[in-house]
Amino acid sequence: MKNRITSLIWIVLAVIAGLPAYAADTNVVSGKLPNGLTYYIYRNESPAGRADFFLSRGVGSIVEREDERGLAHFLEHLAFNGTKHFPGNSLIGWLESIGVKFGENLNAFTSVDQTVYNICKVPTARESALDSCLLILRDWSSDITLADKDIDAERGVIKGEWRHRNSASNRLLQRAAPRIYGSSLYGQRLPMGLMSVVETFPPQRLRDFYNRNYTPDTEAIIVVGDIDVKKMEKKIRKMFGNIKKAKTPVVADRHVETGMPFMAVAEADPEQTTEMVQLFFKHPAVDGLSQEQEARAELVSSLLTAMLVERFDRLELQPDAPATNIGVGDTRFLISEPMRTLLVRGAVRKGNAPKAVAAFYTEIKRARDFGFSAAEFDDARKQLAEDIATTLDKNRDRSNTVIARSLSKAFLNGETLKTPQEEHDLRVSQLDSITVDEVVAYLRSIVNTDGTDVLVLLYTNYADAAGEKGEQALKDAFFSVNALTLEPYNPEEAPVELKLKEPAPGKVVSVEENGPFGTFVVTLSNGLKAYLRPNKEKPGQIYFRGVGMGGLSQDYSEADAGSLKLLNEAVAASGVGEMTNSDLRRFTQGKELKVSAMVSNTEETIEFSASPATLEDAFRLAYLKVTDIRRDDKAYAALMASKENSLANRRLNPVQTMGDSITCNVYSHHPLGGQPTAEMLASVDYDTMLRIYRDRFADFADFRFYVAGDFDTDSVKMMLERYVASLPVGGRIEKPRDIGYRFSPSKDVKFSRTMETPVAVVYQFRHTPAEYNLQNVICASAVGQLLKARLLADLREKRGWTYGITTHGAITAGMNGDDPSEFMLPVYVKVDPDHYAETAQIIDATLADMAAGNITPQELDKVKEYMLKSVADSRKDNAYWLVVLRQYDKTGLDMDSSYESCVASLSPQTVSAFLGRVLAGAQTLRLTMTPNQE
Missing domain, CATH: 3.30.830.10 (Metalloenzyme, LuxS/M16 peptidase-like)
Known part of the structure; x- marks a missing residue:
């Protein structure tokens, strides 16, 4: 094919191309070692006491030979299964002991052109922790063990990931890519590779691939966070300087044909x-x-x-x-x-x-x-x-991870x-x-x-x-x-303006300056109350939320279930005041300004995120959203066309079928519990949705408002006077009604589907009434984390039956009327079809073992360390404070002040006893999907 380089009138090509990216940013210390390895170090004091460590490599699956397809990705997996200084799974275990969780703060990815490893949110108080993280990067660079037994054990995990990711769209790309790319290797080097290679390659082939392609001249070490830059640079130069320089540069054929016919x-x-x-x-x-x-x-x-x-x-x-x-x-x-x-x-x-x-x-x-x-x-x-x-x-307030990824890029x-x-x-x-x-x-x-x-x-x-x-x-x-004979486009020329007939403002009648969690508690002339929490941790960020009780339960009827189910999407597609939905999108485009209103089963909510520059527009839009929603038939029709198209063939996808089955069964087939269906769309009525929505925001008597972020308190008080004190208050105080929306009692559901990629899905959902308090919330979370860690160790690392586990433990507030709060524990596993029955048994046995008192201090300590680190990070987030304030205002529960002491007091006996209590009375829903036996 003839190669063609596009020439643009506004481009003058520079003479030199392809040189390494040395830092113009003076905050970055960078350099290149004699062996070719590049490093970047960036001091970032927010958040204090945290650092990120990255290893970026300009090598991906494009360098694979035909009998190596899939080895770049396989190698990435093996980096977590044994290195020179961290044998076996000790790398993951040690990092989790300092609160760095595998899959969340510790991860990696392989693409066609690159491989990137990351260790994020590392506590920096201990110098030894920083040294160990550098040692991990050093091992990844040149000392991954690649033992035969580890390679063979990981084949099943890779096969599990293939089953997990081999969706219709991925299969279609795999078939299309060779034709699309022609002679280019890009058409033959998708990172997942070939299972025929993954399942059979001799271990030495992976070691040869590693030695040939993991060379220092393709790598960058990146450290960002609350660190001493000069000290870190010395450590890097000493630790990585003795890695041998590559004898032969890595060559990647990255040509892509140009000048190709249609x-x-x-x-x-x-x-x-x-x-x-x-x-x-x-x-x-x-x-x-x-x-x-x-x-x-x-x-x-x-x-x-x-x-x-x-x-x-x-x-x-x-x-x-x-x-x-x-x-x-x-x-x-x-x-x-x-x-x-x-x-x-x-x-x-x-x-x-x-x-x-x-x-x-x-x-x-x-x-x-x-x-x-x-x-x-x-x-x-x-x-x-x-x-x-x-x-x-x-x-201005970039996280360590954002900075590190920009340096990697x-x-x-x-x-x-x-x-x-x-x-x-x-x-x-x-x-x-x-x-x-x-x-x-x-x-x-x-x-x-x-x-x-x-x-x-x-x-x-x-x-x-x-x-x-x-x-x-x-x-x-x-x-x-x-x-065709085309004509010029005829655009709408009028600029978009936010037009609002300003409401008659109310007044601030009192301010409590020492409110809970460092808030100002503002009472307005219409009786509404707002909690204001100034927070400079996130410069330029302001979050606002107003919540009232009642929700869809006030207007529920089974005949209107379709309209209720799609109400929030229809509202999002509507306009406000004199603005269509298209006008709204154009007005907010490019601005730090998002406004949304939602009605759940039990509550109605108006919220926005804004910056100091867009704060007044956010208040004005929020006021319009709840007082003057505008019908937009064009946008609504487009929404319905999109829904019809997406739902028409949803049942063709077995994974989506399983997801739909889960939501339907978990909520006992309640019309508001499952996913919308194509049949449900026939009953949807825009007028009904707008009528119910307007009613939900017709009276704000039981609303509370919460503001957290980087704002001037006097300015926010003025906005509250204009756009909250002017809201209608008629004395309507509501509570959620009983509409029968509850979790399912115990049952066992099994079904099979024809599948292109055979996979079994094992799902279990346990629930039982449990008091909503800080101790129970923390215990429930610990149970979910412990269970996930054990199942990963057993089903993934030991047996190689699955790629991942999805589970969590939580206490959920009553979902229906006056129902009590409940403990809930869902578990979702995609597994080799030959082992679905054993997988279900292992989940049961693992929970029983934990409840019987067999939780070790070591495994619990990892969970506690992660929870303590996470809450410290969360306190910098304005969204966290909106949740804490709402919970305190609604129930009187302080879910923050005693968090550390409550976590510290957790013992294996405490968690085991809690789990034993909730399991004793738990209802258990079991769903299993298997492939049809052809």
């Missing part, structure tokens, strides 16, 4: 629930740009996609819209970093794929031929400017590092000089009307839509657009 690929899978069309306009990524060029290119791309998104959103609102859930982006092409693509995708009804392709290309070609209006461009540029400002505010992509302020200033300096002609020139450079580098990809469950006949129909649909 291609349509249509693949069918019987479990694909949604017919999905994707239209790609491929263009090579351009390396070697200066910082200014790179920033400008990204801004041009962002402006283009913003204007296209607006057009396609309006297309989706048309009565005969060809697709739902339309998305637009200028991003990486599928799995290959060297190739980018302008992408339009959407879900279509059966047989409508060609129509959608024609509609997508029509709008792209219209923009290519006629460009964009000044109003469209000004709107997009304004939104982007707001987004740039918002990003700077967010980045810079290393892997060869980017120059910049501070948030430098990034902001660079983008601002470029934005004002970009013209609409520049954006259109970029679009014209990547959209070829002759079909060059154009791909249409269809995923379907409809066999007749795939194959040569289906692909020809897609091709004909694309090229039919070239024969």
